[in-house]
Amino acid sequence: MGEASVKTLETRTDLSSPPVTEVEARPGGQRTLVSRLRAPRRPRIWFEVLLIAVSYWTYSLIRNAVPEQKAVALANADWLWGVERSLGIAVEQSVNHAVDSVTWLIVGMNYYYATLHFVVTIGVLVWIYRFHPGRYAATRLVLFATTGVALVGYYLYPLAPPRLMNGQQFIDTVLKHHTWGSMASGNLKQMSNQYAAMPSMHIGWSLWCGLTIFAVASAPWARILGLLYPTATLVVIVATANHFWLDAVGGILCLAFGFAVSRAWFGSLPHRLPRHPEPAGPHPATELLNRFRR
Helix, strand or coil, rough: HHHHHHHHHHHHHHHCCCCCCCCHHHCCCCCCHHHHHHHCCCCCCCCCCCHHHHHHHHHHHHHHHHCHHHHHHHHHHHHHHHHHHHHHHCCCCHHHHHHHHHHHHHHHHHHHHHHHHHHHHHHHHHHHHHHHHHHHHHHHHHHHHHHHHHHHHHHHEEECCHCCCCCCCCCCHHHCCCCCCCCHHHHHHEEECCCCCCHHHHHHHHHHHHHHHHHCCCCCCHHHHHHHHHHHEEEHHHHHHHHHHHHHHHHHHHHHHHHHHHHHHHHHHHHHHHCCCCCCCCCHHHHHHHHHHH
């Protein structure tokens, strides 16, 4: 009799529960449009490849379309060099000459500068996409916002790299050693804006890679390598006379802006989001396209 009473009570409890509406039953049914747009979703490979390709093409187009104000860029370089001297950190020329004296080392740095900037960045994106899909959109937004604000810096503050300064005896290591270490040197220099050194996206992107690996990776050796990568990149950009120390500071500030944008949109830093996205229903853009197809 006791068991029957319990069953009856359970049945009544179920029956007395408020009915679930169709809107509530759908994933994300009660969410606002903004919250649905913010919800992390499993990325689609074809969309990500297309988005990254178009974004990088647009970035390169805008960066190279910024007027090459040679006189202003050289004047800014002289001023920045003077600031570093007053701060006691103007050692770029000494580093440039010291590393250039070791041929195998500087040649390796030339190729490092030309390749890892892209290879490691794409590799980290692929890694996050594959193993941390719930954090991918937020991580990608950091990178995109960082790169976007850098374009503003190129436009507002044209800056010549140390190797193009007049009378300072910096060595263009790519030209000297005949390596294809930079699109800003040699036969490829006409394809790239020569005076877009501030901020340094080699630092912005490498630090993005390093912090992402450090925050998400579980293996200690991977986290250590993550921190070593932007450190090595800093040495490379100075040794090859492509950037000043303060260009690196500009890249760090751009990255801080990128993290701020991502946190404002997703409400959390990327590494604090769930590793795998929760079901959030179809994306509002997908719903809109489906409506037009009907």
